[in-house]
Amino acid sequence: MFIDVHMHEMTYSKDSFLKLDEIVRIAKEKGLGAICITDHDSMGFKELAKEYTRKTGYPVFVGIEFFSLQGDIVAFGIDNYPKERVSAQEFIDMVKAQGGVCFAAHPFRNNRRGLEEHLREVKGLDGLEVLNGSTSKEACKKAAEYAKELGLFTLGASDCHVPEKVGVCVTYFPEEIRTFEEFLAAFCKGDMKPAYYEDGEYKIFT
Ligand SMILES: [Zn+2]
Numbered sequence: 001m002f003i004d005v006h007m008h009e010m011t012y013s014k015d016s017f018l019k020l021d022e023i024v025r026i027a028k029e030k031g032l033g034a035i036c037i038t039d040h041d042s043m044g045f046k047e048l049a050k051e052y053t054r055k056t057g058y059p060v061f062v063g064i065e066f067f068s069l070q071g072d073i074v075a076f077g078i079d080n081y082p083k084e085r086v087s088a089q090e091f092i093d094m095v096k097a098q099g100g101v102c103f104a105a106h107p108f109r110n111n112r113r114g115l116e117e118h119l120r121e122v123k124g125l126d127g128l129e130v131l132n133g134s135t136s137k138e139a140c141k142k143a144a145e146y147a148k149e150l151g152l153f154t155l156g157a158s159d160c161h162v163p164e165k166v167g168v169c170v171t172y173f174p175e176e177i178r179t180f181e182e183f184l185a186a187f188c189k190g191d192m193k194p195a196y197y198e199d200g201e202y203k204i205f206t
Helices: 020-030 046-056 088-097 116-120 137-150 180-189
Strands: 002-007 034-040 060-068 071-076 101-104 127-132 153-157 169-172 193-198 201-204
Touching: 002 060, 002 153, 020 034, 020 046, 046 060, 060 088, 071 088, 071 180, 088 101, 101 180, 116 137, 127 137, 127 193, 137 153, 169 201
Parallel strands: 002 034, 034 060, 101 127, 127 153, 153 193
Antiparallel strands: 002 169, 060 071, 071 101, 153 169, 169 193, 193 201
């Protein structure tokens, strides 16, 4: 199934124009089986997401996009995160200590928010976002090369802040995922692949 693993909802991401209802409507139209809200330096949406899933049955998982001193990292499966900026390694260590998973978001986007060459130094990342809906093709290609070299899982995500971007890039998981626990387990297994939406359907990126 296809899941958008990096999205911003306006309640806790002040740069987003998207409300959850609209995100889910578009996600369903495109055929996504679940979505992940990963707000900037906040997991405030956790309870709202749980409530939404309980009411509607549509899986909404909450992670975080943490702006470390070296760049953005998306993490899942944690309860605690630093309240101020810390180094990428410190953040990753914190994620791992809580049994969470994490990936580098848009590592080579040219807005100084990607880990770039720090990818070679940090230890403990699970994956790299090699398709990002708001990043150039060249930057995505470079991320894919680094993922291969460093032996990291590859993911795709829209990083959406506006309706047009919802679900443009996503991650394909071979297993059916209904719960957050299943999502974490599938993530740890690492059989996911990045995918993109084109001509009304998802295509797996190879
Ligand atoms: Zn983002």
